[in-house]
Amino acid sequence: MTRTVDNRLIFETVKRLCLKANIELREDVLSALKAARRKETGARAKEILGIIIENASIAKEKKLPICQDTGMTAVYLDIGQSVIVKGDLRKAIEKGVAQAYKEGYFRKSVVADPLIRKNTNTNLPAIIHMESVPGRRIRLRVMIKGFGCENTSKTRMFRPTEGISKIEDFVVESVREAGSRPCPPVYIGIGIGGTLDKAVSMSKEAIFRPIGKNSGKPHVKKMEKALLEKINRLNIGPAGVKGGITALGVSILTYPTHIAGLPVAVNISCHATRTAEKTI
Amino acid sequence: MKKIYLPLTKVDVKRLKPGEWVLINGFLLGARDAAHKRIVEGLKAGKRPPVSIKGETIYYTGPAPKRPGEIIGSCGPTTSSRMDPFTATLLKNGLVGMIGKGERSEEVISAIKKYGGVYFITIGGAGAYLSQKVKSANVVAYGDLGPEAIHRLEVRDFPAMVCARG
Numbered sequence: 410m411t412r413t414v415d416n417r418l419i420f421e422t423v424k425r426l427c428l429k430a431n432i433e434l435r436e437d438v439l440s441a442l443k444a445a446r447r448k449e450t451g452a453r454a455k456e457i458l459g460i461i462i463e464n465a466s467i468a469k470e471k472k473l474p475i476c477q478d479t480g481m482t483a484v485y486l487d488i489g490q491s492v493i494v495k496g497d498l499r500k501a502i503e504k505g506v507a508q509a510y511k512e513g514y515f516r517k518s519v520v521a522d523p524l525i526r527k528n529t530n531t532n533l534p535a536i537i538h539m540e541s542v543p544g545r546r547i548r549l550r551v552m553i554k555g556f557g558c559e560n561t562s563k564t565r566m567f568r569p570t571e572g573i574s575k576i577e578d579f580v581v582e583s584v585r586e587a588g589s590r591p592c593p594p595v596y597i598g599i600g601i602g603g604t605l606d607k608a609v610s611m612s613k614e615a616i617f618r619p620i621g622k623n624s625g626k627p628h629v630k631k632m633e634k635a636l637l638e639k640i641n642r643l644n645i646g647p648a649g650v651k652g653g654i655t656a657l658g659v660s661i662l663t664y665p666t667h668i669a670g671l672p673v674a675v676n677i678s679c680h681a682t683r684t685a686e687k688t689i
Numbered sequence: 690m691k692k693i694y695l696p697l698t699k700v701d702v703k704r705l706k707p708g709e710w711v712l713i714n715g716f717l718l719g720a721r722d723a724a725h726k727r728i729v730e731g732l733k734a735g736k737r738p739p740v741s742i743k744g745e746t747i748y749y750t751g752p753a754p755k756r757p758g759e760i761i762g763s764c765g766p767t768t769s770s771r772m773d774p775f776t777a778t779l780l781k782n783g784l785v786g787m788i789g790k791g792e793r794s795e796e797v798i799s800a801i802k803k804y805g806g807v808y809f810i811t812i813g814g815a816g817a818y819l820s821q822k823v824k825s826a827n828v829v830a831y832g833d834l835g836p837e838a839i840h841r842l843e844v845r846d847f848p849a850m851v852c853a854r855g
Contacts, residue, residue, distance in 0.1 A: 453710070457812055460848075464818035468763070477753040477763040477816040514762055516753040516836050526723070528835045557768045557790070557813060590768045590791035592813035648812045649791065650850065681814040 412489075412545045414689065416496030419549070422687055423484060423505025426551040428513050430685035431474045434465040437619040438596070438682050441657040445594055445647070454652030458594075461647065461680055472513070476592075476681045478555030479515040482506045483536040483613070485552070489544035499537065507531045518556075538610070546688050550617060553683035558591035559676075564609060567671035573632060576601065576673050581639050583675045584656065589649020592679035594657045596620060597640070600674040603664035611662035612676035617684050620658040633659040647680075692846070696744040697785050702807045705851045712846040713809070717746040717788070719840035721767050724831050725775040732778055739830035740839060742779060746786030751836040752826070753816070761826040761842070763816030766790040769808070773797050780804040788849055798853050805855035811848060822847040 439462070446458040468475045484502050488494075494501075510517060510532040519533060520526040542548075563583040567575060580599060587595075600611025623630040636659045646652025657680070666672065693701065695715030705711070718740065720728075728738045749769055753762030769789030776787070777800035785806055790813035793801075801808055811819065825843040832838050 460812055460815055460818055464812075464815040467821060468817035471759070471817065472756065473759075473817040473820060474753050474763045475817060476814045477751060477765055478767070479753065514754045514756045516751060516762070518751075518836065528837075530835065555814075560768065588792050589810070589813070590770065592790065649810065679814050 411491050411493050413493050413495050414547065416494055416498055416501035418689060419494065419498060419501040419547070420505045420508070422549050422689055423502050423551065424509045424512075426549060426685040426687060427482060427506055427509030427553070430551050430553050430683045431479050431509075431513060431515055432472055433469050434475055435682060435684060437621065438657070438680070439465055441620045442594070442680065445654040445657060449647070449652050449654050451646065451650070451652045453650050454646045454654070457647040457650060458654070474513065474515050475683065476555055476679070477516050478518065478557060479510065479532070480553040480555050480683075481519050481536060482532060483538070483552040483554070485538045485550040485614075487540045487542045487548040489546045490541050491545045492547055502537055503533050503535055506535045507533055548686065548688045550684060550686040552613065552616065555679060555681070558595065558679040561587035561591045561677045562612070562675060564605065564672070564674045566605065567673055569669060569671050571671065577632065577636055577639065579673060580636055580675050581643070584640050584645070584677065585643050587677055588645060591677040592681065593645050593649065594647055594654045594680050596657050596678040596682045597636070597659045598676040598678060599659065599661040600676075601661060601663045601671070602666040603672060604667075605672050607664055608672035608674040609676075611664060612674035615660040615662045616676065616678045616682060617686070618660045624661055626663070629661050629663060633661055690848070695746055695786070697746060697807065699805045702785065702805055702854050705807055705854050707851050707853060710848060710850050711809075713788070713849055714845055714847070716841060716843050717748050717786070718742070718829075719748050719750045719752065719764070719842050721749050721751050721837055722771055723834050723837040724839050725772050725779075727831060729775040729778050732782060743783035744785055745783075746788065747779070747784060748842065749787070749789035752820070752840065753836075755826070759820070761820050761823045764820050764823060765816030766811050766813055769793055776800060780806045793853065801853050802855045807854040808852045809849035810852050811850070819847065
């Protein structure tokens, strides 16, 4: 049996998710920030975490974007293969993004051509990922990521004989090099395996995972914990003022890869890690 | 925290201690990537900037649009290092202060020392909080750049840390 979904429902849902993600900080991120404030020992670092937490409540109360950099919007759809969408799906997604950015008074940060650089004034186009999955439902997810942290992302194609410790060094070095530019305390998404593009896309998707929830694979979980410890010894601290909390969490996704390769992508997400999702 | 008042004189700058947090008060200019590029290209072609930068403090920000009844939208700092290639020229032409986030290049640090400038950082990602410290905001030049236009911002008790000074 197929199910028909009107594209107006897609439009509405994307719009709501964009508004929510930009204005309301994720519960897990807020809890991690509060825990960080308890754990942090430096007075200045503690105070900055307090301001970051206050920022989240001002944003929610006044309906302001948590950060003025409301990103280039990424929308992820997992579409049940029994679903038929009535009307143009892509147009509905883009209309939802544009409407949210207008209604929400969000900054339009997208330029039409990367070299000519004229603002589209709609925050369009969006980056759209669609997957076909079994079932009759559609899972919609949005990710808002500013470019302060996006610009600090790194990819490296390792030799297959290089192992976990080389990868860990690369990740730690990437975070050290990023310094305070990606707005620490950060959440680190890592993709290991697949192809170049697969590793990068996993490093993004890893950010959807709630902070504190580790990988189900024991060897990956071990790596996540070891990395978090090493990163927090870098002493970058909240806003770069030094301190024991440089990262709130590390989330790794893996995928089978080629005998000749070991792609690794590191995607640093700021303390304003913004995502929202809904299944319809 | 110590309050400081804009515009900053060379004497004010000398009194600032690296690592010290201050509350900034007064008028500053909001400008980022595209505006920097345009100002510096103009200066190199012998054109005066559309607003004087002499004695000014530039805050690296591209604010979100304001909601009805608000003064400004969220307006946190953007990454300062992207402005590095333009900074020495601006300091040479009289710019005094800069507010942003993140580390600067060695070239910028030596230009700050040479011209007696100062670089502050504020809290990245706290755009909603920082918007509450802005008391007035107007676009004063390059309106065609949208969020990258040059803004005149009046701030009250805007928190920032002294990173480097001349």
